[in-house]
Amino acid sequence: MIVCSCNVLSDQQVKACMNGGAGGPRTPAQVYRCLGCAPRCGRCATTIRKIMNASFAEASADAVEGCTETCGAACLHHAKVA
Ligand code: FES
Known part of the structure; x- marks a missing residue:
């Protein structure tokens, strides 16, 4: 689905861009x-x-699922798991 008609960007392109990791x-x-x-017009900014x-929520959920007992206090997601 096209989310930016000015630049002809699809939702898949935006999602793929988000898979660049921490950077x-x-x-x-x-x-x-x-x-x-x-x-250009900026109408797509809210959709993007x-x-x-x-994407951030999905990545966060994946991180919480990957937490173990050994994560301990150093893990940013520890409070959600404990
Ligand atoms: S719709 Fe994306 S800049 Fe216009």
Whole structure:
């Protein structure tokens, strides 16, 4: 599905951009840059932010599922597991 008609960006392209790990985009502006373009009208920024938030939530849930007893206090997700 096209989420940015100005730059013809799909939701799949945005999701793929988010799989860059810790150095991946943290803002919609960084997503545009990651995909080699820039915002024009800006109407898609809210949709891109929603895709980003879903990706962050999914990554966080995966991290919590991967926690073990040995994570201990050093783990950012420890409080959610304990
Ligand atoms: S719809 Fe994305 S910048 Fe216009």
